[in-house]
Amino acid sequence: MISNEPEGGPFAGPITGPTRKLFFALWPDEAARAALAALQAPVAGRLTPPDKLHLTLAFLGQVAAGAVPALLDIRDRLDVPTLRLVIDCYGHFARPRIAWAGMTRVPPELVALHEELMRRLEASGFSAATHGVFKPHVTLAREARLAPPEAPATPVAWTVDRVVLVESLPSGRYVPVERQ
Numbered sequence: 001m002i003s004n005e006p007e008g009g010p011f012a013g014p015i016t017g018p019t020r021k022l023f024f025a026l027w028p029d030e031a032a033r034a035a036l037a038a039l040q041a042p043v044a045g046r047l048t049p050p051d052k053l054h055l056t057l058a059f060l061g062q063v064a065a066g067a068v069p070a071l072l073d074i075r076d077r078l079d080v081p082t083l084r085l086v087i088d089c090y091g092h093f094a095r096p097r098i099a100w101a102g103m104t105r106v107p108p109e110l111v112a113l114h115e116e117l118m119r120r121l122e123a124s125g126f127s128a129a130t131h132g133v134f135k136p137h138v139t140l141a142r143e144a145r146l147a148p149p150e151a152p153a154t155p156v157a158w159t160v161d162r163v164v165l166v167e168s169l170p171s172g173r174y175v176p177v178e179r180q
Contacts, residue, residue, distance in 0.1 A: 018065040020167050020177075024075065024117060024128075026055040026085075027164040027176060035156040036087065036138055039101045043090075045144030052174050055085075055138050057114050057163060058121060058128035067126070068165075072179055074120045075165050081109045088155035091137060092147035099144035100137035101152065110136060117163065 028036060037050040063071070087101045114134050121128050165177040 019062040020065050020068065021169075022060045022063050022068075022071065022177070023056055023166050023168070024058040024060070024071075025164050025166050026057065026158075026160045027162075027166065028053060028158060032156065032158040035154075035158070036101065036140075038154075039087065039090075039138075039152050039156060040140050042148040042150070043099045043141045043144065044146070045097070045099055045141030047141045048139050053138055053140075054164075054166070054174070055136055057117055060121075060126060060128055063126070068177060069179075070124055071126070071165055072177070074117070074124060074126075075163055077120065078113065078117060078163055080113060080160075080162055082159065082161045083107055083109055083113075085110070085136075085158045085160060086155050087138065087152070087158060089151050090140075090147040091135075092144065097143050097145065098139050099141040099147045100139050101156070102135070102137040106136055113163070 033050055033053055036053045040047050060071075085107065086103055086105070089102055089104050091100050091102055092098065093100065111134065114136070118128060118130075167175050167177050169175060
C-alpha cells in the first residue's frame with residue numbers, strides 16, 4: 001500500500017489510476033519449490049499451490065502501477081547475500097488459520113535483509129503491511145486448524161541470492177515482475 005500520509009518519497013499520498021497488487025519475496029527455484037511442496041504432505045487445510053510457494057519479505061498490497069520502476073530500483077539496490085535457509089519446522093497462525101513451514105534458526109543476514117528492505121521502502125514513501133515481528137515462513141495451507149505435530153522428516157535446504165518483486169494477478173497467479 002502507498003501511505004496516505006505525505007511523509008516523504010515521491011509515492012506518498014493517495015493512490016490514483018491503475019494499481020497492481022505487489023509484494024517482495026524470496027522465490028524458490030524448481031528444486032526448492034518441489035522440496036517445499038513435499039512439506040505439505042502432513043498439512044490439513046486448503047493447500048497453497050506449489051507454484052505459489054515463497055517467503056514474503058514485504059507485502060505492499062495495491063500500489064500505483066507507475067510506482068513499479070521505483071520498486072524495481074529498490075530491489076536492485078538491495079545488498080542480497082547468498083543465504084542458506086533450512087526450513088525445518090512447522091508452525092500455525094491461529095487468527096488467519098495458516099499452517100506454515102519455517103526455520104528454527106533464522107539467519108541474521110535474512111533479518112538484516114528484511115530490515116534494509118523495509119527502510120528503503122519507507123524512505124521512498126511506501127508502506128508495507130506488518131504483523132508485528134518479522135516471522136519468515138512459507139505458507140503451506142490456509143483454513144488450517146493446526147500445524148502438523150512433528151517437524152518435517154527431511155528439512156529443506158534452500159539457497160537464496162536474490163529478492164523478487166511479485167505481482168498477485170486477479171486470476172490468483174503470482175508472477176515475478178521484471179523491467180519492461
